[in-house]
Amino acid sequence: MPAVSLENVTKVYGGDTVALDDVSFEIPEGEFVVLLGPSGAGKSTMLRVLNGLTQPTEGEVIINEKPVRGERSEVGMVFQMHYLIESMSAFKNALTGGLSRSNVAQSLLTMNSEEDKRAALEALDTVGLLDEAGQRAGSMSGGQKQRVGIARALVQQPDLLLADEPVSSLDPKAAKDVMRYMKEAAKERDLTTVASLHQVNIAREFGDRFLGVRDGELIFDGDREDLTMDVVDRIYYGEEGNEEGQNLATTAPERGDADE
Template identity: 40%
Template sequence: MLKLENVSKTYKTGDKALQGISFEVPAGQVVGLIGPSGAGKSSLIRCINRLVEPTAGSILLGDTDLTRLNGRNLRQARRRIGMIFQEYALVERLTVMENVLSGRLGYVSTWRSFLRRYSPEDVSQAFALLEKVGLADHYNKRADALSGGQRQRVGIARALEQNPELLLVDEPTASLDPKTSRQIMRLIRGACQERSLPAIINIHDVMLAQQFSDRIIGLRNGEVVFDGAPDELTNDVLTRIYGDEDWTQLRGEESDGESTDGSNDAPSVDLAEGV
């Protein structure tokens, strides 16, 4: 479980990115984090894994208060947090397999990491994950030869290679077409269900957030202004989060006959489709 208690972040410029954020994410729950640009979504994700230092509050992963850790203890704690990035963050000159195995770098010695020597168990798990995300046949291909959707699949496999206790996802579909975006969200949701992983997904696409999240948290000006089920995200709530706008078209698009709870996109669907 992840628990945030009164987390705040004020930058040196005086800008208040986060103000008294408190919520819990139980095992297996996928949280869609939405809000306008500058609402604090990325700051929140980065405060959780301490890429950004929170100004106040506590962040607990299980019984560990991440805000109190430094040095080696912080590095060890970060092994428990898988991160999926908007821009993939792959080493492009390395192969798909090498990128996935880099998820184990926090668990191997310095000389093993330098020589990229991993245990047979690590390699076996990496192959299984590549099979899962539909890239088993691409294991020896360089990362710079992949499409955007394929790169994001590698990023998902790398994060899962860590065997994390928490998944943080920052705009995973921002550069992808609608079909690939749905496939990527389906993969993430399926992995969380299979592993009982709590996850927070920073996402701009409200429809995708509703379709693939168990819960929606809306931020505005660094504060939580909505925390509820996807079907509670009414026009009034969207206005509270984003400001005045005619949301009729968005609501109409969601009623095109497809389920908004992800039931039409169950993990049993062929995940390799349309790689």
């Protein structure tokens, strides 16, 4: 059985805004999938449907053979904005990933289990920040903060990791560092991962499989060799492509924003 299945999923907002239109796909365990598409294509809605924050209007989402009915603790999330508590250390921020298994009051009083503490240190080690575990999050660089966000998600011990434009605000070097650590974490833990990106060059470097979304429809599903510039042009500009040709196709997605 696949780790993740979307079966004829449609999501309509406000009665007439179709965010996802009859989308179906399966993801085997451990695969690293990248979502590509222009702003407003439906990528963020797809991630919200996968983590149970948004219910489909039609169709079904299945994770580990169980239909998704509301937010799932076994689904970890890395956000575009890291949402760290900047007055707390990297270690304490990573610890908050264990909230799904701990009493909130206990967590706030730092009465975390030894298991969670070990998991936080292991996760920080995985993302290359073990030596910075005691550093206050507010003094970290943007790339380091995002890596703490990945560590926090790993402490949750998820079966599925989702990332919504995790490197859109970072410079190219920091973006590649974050993606490299995320990919290594996924490989190390055989963790099924779905990340939405707008930087096509970074997507090519780190993705195993690519899903192209446009106007709520899944218009491409393939591997790196299949992701030609003609395909990129079709994903971002439609069937006719862009009159400026392939040169623009390589650069315009770099300037794109996360979809609403």
